[in-house]
Amino acid sequence: MAATAPAAVPGENPAASRGPVGAVAAWVADIGEAVIALITTFGDVVLFGLETIRWMFARLPRKDTLLPNFYQIGVLSLPVVALTGLFIGMVLAVQSYSQFRVMRLETRLGAVINLSLVRELGPVLAATMLAGRVGSAMAAELGTMRVTEQIDALSSMGANPIYYLVVPRFLGCLILIPTLTIMADFMGVMGGYFFGVFVLDIDSHHYWVNSQKVVGLFDVASGVFKSLFFGAAIALISCHRGFHCQPGAAGVGRAATSAFVYSFVSILVLDLFLGILIDNVYMSLYPEGIRFV
C-alpha cells in the first residue's frame, strides 16, 4: 500500500480505504448497521401493535370506517382465496398420488391431502393471498396518505390516525382471516376430492373414511388459530410500512413491496413457532402420540 492514503471522502467511513482489514471492518459495520435497523424496525412494529390494541379498546370503532375495510379484506378476497385453495388441493392430489400408488395406499391420499390442508396449506395460503392482495394495498394507500399529508391532517384535527386508519384494518384482518382460512380449507378439500376420486379414480368411500380417521377438529382449529396471528401480523406490518412511507412515488412503491415481503416472512416464521407450540399442546392432550397416517 502507498504510504500516503488518499484523503477520505467526507461522510464515508475512513476505515473503508485502509486495505483488507479496513474492508473487513467496513463489512462488519455494515452488517451491524443492518442488524440494528432490523431490531429497531421490529421494536417499532411491536410498539405500533400495542398502540393499536390500546386504541381498539379505548374507543369503539366507527361503523363507517369498519365496513368498507371488512368488505375490502373479506368479501373481495374470497374468490381468489377459494380459487387458489381449489388448485392447491388438486396439486396435492397429483403430487402424492404416484408415491402412494406404489405402496398401494391410494385411499390414504384423502388423509394426507386433507391433513396438510387444514393444518398448514389452508392457513398459510389464505394468509399469503391476504398479504399480497390486501397488505400491499393497505401499505400503498396509507403510504399515499402519509405522502399527501392526509395522516398529518388527521392529527392536526385532533383525530388519532391509529384509531381511524389502523384499528379498522387490523380488526378486518383479525376477524376475517379465519373465514378465509376455512374457505381455503374447504375448497382445497373439494379440489383434492374431485381430482382424486374423479380423475385418479380412487375409491370415494375409503378416501373419506381414511380422512375421517386422521383429520379431527383439533387440526382444523389449530389451522384457524394460527391464521389469527397471520392476520394480525399482516395488518400491523402493512399499516406500519404505510405510516413510515418515504416521500414520492418510489416511496409508496417500496412501502407496498416491503409490506408483502415482511408479511410473508413473518407468516412463515410465525408458522414454524406456532406449529411447534401446537404440537406440544397436541402431545399433552393426546399423549398416545401421533396418529398413523
Added chain:
Amino acid sequence: MDNMPVTEAVPPLVDVRGLYVSFAKQTVLRDITLTIPRGQTLVVIGESGCGKTVLLKTLIGLIRPTLGQVLFDGHDLSKLAERELARLRVRYGFLFQGAALFDSLTVAENVAFPFREHSHKTNAEIDRLVRELIAEVGLNENVLRKYPAELSGGMRKRVGLARALTLKPELMLYDEPTTGLDPIMSDVINELILRVRQQLKMTSVVVTHDMHTAHKVPDRVVMLYPLARLGTSEPQIIFDGTPRDLERSRDPRVTQFIKGEAGERLMEMRTQFASAESMMKGR
C-alpha cells in the same frame, strides 16, 4: 418550574423558545425564539428548504422539537400526552400545502369531519353548517358531493380552508396557501385569509414564498434563512418586522429574496457548470 412571576394576565398565544429541530444528522431549525401575540397575522418567508414548513408543523406538535419549547396558550406541547395534545389541536386550524383532503370522502364529508369528531351535532345541523362554510369560501353547493380528485387545485385549497375553519380555530396555520395556483386564484386565497381573520379575530401564521401574500396579508413578517448558508453564530431569523420594514431592509439576503434575484447563487451555479464540463472533457 422556574420562578417567573405568573401574574401576567394572558400569555401570548404562541411562544417559541430556543427551538432546535434536527432530522437524522441534519439540523433544520437552530435556536428559534418567536412570540406571536393574539390576533396577529404573521407571515414566515424564506426560500425552499429553510425550515418554514417544519416550523409550522412544530407549532402544532406534528414535529417534536429536538431541543427547546413550543408553548401554545401557556401549554408546553412537548410535555403533553397524546390525548391532551389532541384536545388542544381542536383550537388550531391547519391548511396543508396540497390541502390534504381525504380522498375516500366527499367534500361534504371532509368538511364535516371535525364536527363528527368533536361535537354532538345532529346530521341536519352539520349539513347546514357545512353548506355555510362552503359558501363562505366562495364555492358552489354542487361541489359537496364531489370527491377531492374531481376538484381543481384552487377549489381543493378552499375546501381545505373550509375544513380547517369548522371549529372556529384560535390559531390558523397556512402552509404555502398560494403555491401552485394561478395569480387570480392566489389573490382569492389571500382575500380569504384576510376575511376569515377579520371575521373570526384569530391569530394566523402563513408560511409562503409568494411576495404578494407577504405584502398583502400580514401585520408582521419573519424571514428564515437556510442553515447551510449561515455561519455557526448567525441567527436563523434574518428579518423580523412589518411588511413596510421589509421593503426598507438593506440586508442583501432579504432584498434578493424580495426582488427574486439569484445573486451569488448564479455564480455558484456557473462554477458548478464549469467543473461539470471539465469533468466531461477529462473523460
